[in-house]
Amino acid sequence: MASSSFNFVHFLIYGLCFATLVSSSLENELKKPETPLGAINDAKFSNLTQSGKQYVGYNLYMSFIDFIEHCHKLGLQPANVLTKEENDVLTTYLDGNFADPKYFWLGGADIGREGRYYWIASLSEFTFTSWGPGYPNGGRDENCATIYGGDGSWYDQYCTNDGVQPLCQTIP
Ligand SMILES: *[C@@H]1O[C@H](CO)[C@@H](O)[C@H](O)[C@H]1NC(C)=O
Ligand SMILES: [Ca+2]
Numbered sequence: 001m002a003s004s005s006f007n008f009v010h011f012l013i014y015g016l017c018f019a020t021l022v023s024s025s026l027e028n029e030l031k032k033p034e035t036p037l038g039a040i041n042d043a044k045f046s047n048l049t050q051s052g053k054q055y056v057g058y059n060l061y062m063s064f065i066d067f068i069e070h071c072h073k074l075g076l077q078p079a080n081v082l083t084k085e086e087n088d089v090l091t092t093y094l095d096g097n098f099a100d101p102k103y104f105w106l107g108g109a110d111i112g113r114e115g116r117y118y119w120i121a122s123l124s125e126f127t128f129t130s131w132g133p134g135y136p137n138g139g140r141d142e143n144c145a146t147i148y149g150g151d152g153s154w155y156d157q158y159c160t161n162d163g164v165q166p167l168c169q170t171i172p
Contacts, residue, residue: 046093078107094149
């Protein structure tokens with residue numbers, strides 16, 4: 001009698017310890033420190049634009065939705081290009097620091113409103129553009145914008161294409 005209640009008390013104590021261990025390791029899992037800004041893959045940043053932001057591209061390949069979340073998780077924004085000066089800074093950076101084919105996602109899409117591209121981070125419509133001749137031309141099939149780092153021209157692309165590199169920016 002004494003022995004079985006002793007065992008029961010042990011059972012309770014072990015159970016409580018186990019539950020505490022599990023819950024504290026779950027808590028550690030949730031409290032993972034945030035990744036420092038852009039700090040993966042030895043990321044190198046572009047020069048500053050006049051508006052005070054820097055672009056950062058990665059030698060990774062992913063779909064548009066994964067790209068948007070990639071930048072967001074790093075505390076950055078998907079890249080937007082608001083002026084010719086920004087496109088020039090960006091193109092110099094991409095051309096000088098990445099190997100071909102260097103197609104990068106821009107943070108813009110015409111999902112939901114065919115033909116009207118907007119920047120994901122601000123929801124504002126494209127004003128400056130640098131579309132390649134004849135682009136965008138993919139209609140309702142191609143709804144996400146890319147930039148070719150070799151010359152700074154833009155192309156619409158299938159948003160699900162997972163062979164495009166992510167391009168983020170610091171928040172100016
Ligand atoms: C910064 O600008 C200079 C002058 O245009 C250029 O030579 C250099 O490659 C740029 N640096 C980066 C990281 O793009
Ligand atoms: Ca489209």
